[in-house]
Amino acid sequence: MEGKKFDMNYYLDHLVPLVSSCLEDLLQAASYESGRGGAPGSAAPFVAGASMFFNSMEEFGHAFAAASATLMADLPNFTDIDPVIQISEVMV
Numbered sequence: 750m751e752g753k754k755f756d757m758n759y760y761l762d763h764l765v766p767l768v769s770s771c772l773e774d775l776l777q778a779a780s781y782e783s784g785r786g787g788a789p790g791s792a793a794p795f796v797a798g799a800s801m802f803f804n805s806m807e808e809f810g811h812a813f814a815a816a817s818a819t820l821m822a823d824l825p826n827f828t829d830i831d832p833v834i835q836i837s838e839v840m841v
Contacts, residue, residue, distance in 0.1 A: 753796075753828070753829055753830045754827075754828060754829050754830075755796045755797065755827065755828045755830060756826075756827040756828070757783060757796075757797065759826060759827035760781070760797060760827050760828075761781065763823070763826070763827070764820075764823060764827065765779075765781055767819070767820065767823060768799075768801075768816075768820065771812075771815070771816035771819055771820060772801075772812045772813075772816055773812075775803060775804075775808045775809075775811065775812040776801055776802070776803065776812065777802045777803060777804060778801075778802040779799060779800065779801045779802065780799070780800045781797070781798070781799050782797060782798040782799070782800075783796070783797055784796050784797060784798065795833070796828075796830060802839070806836075809836070
């Protein structure tokens with residue numbers, strides 16, 4: 750994203766372990782992605798993404814209620830982009 754900062758090294762080296770530490774055993778699995786492209790010849794709509802898996806919405810709610818202040822406070826350390834959060838249910 751032009752005019753915005755995102756430090757991928759910080760994201761991977763510091764945020765990923767922080768997420769694991771804060772969410773502890775409630776986080777069942779996670780993947781962290783780097784945006785590479787959108788439609789042919791266009792930039793990716795997102796710089797990065799993360800998919801986090803929990804056993805239930807209740808566990809997700811509990812985990813983020815406890816961790817959100819810590820995780821959100823770390824954002825300025827690596828980006829000035831506002832996060833977009835989507836909650837999904839795995840169907841297959």
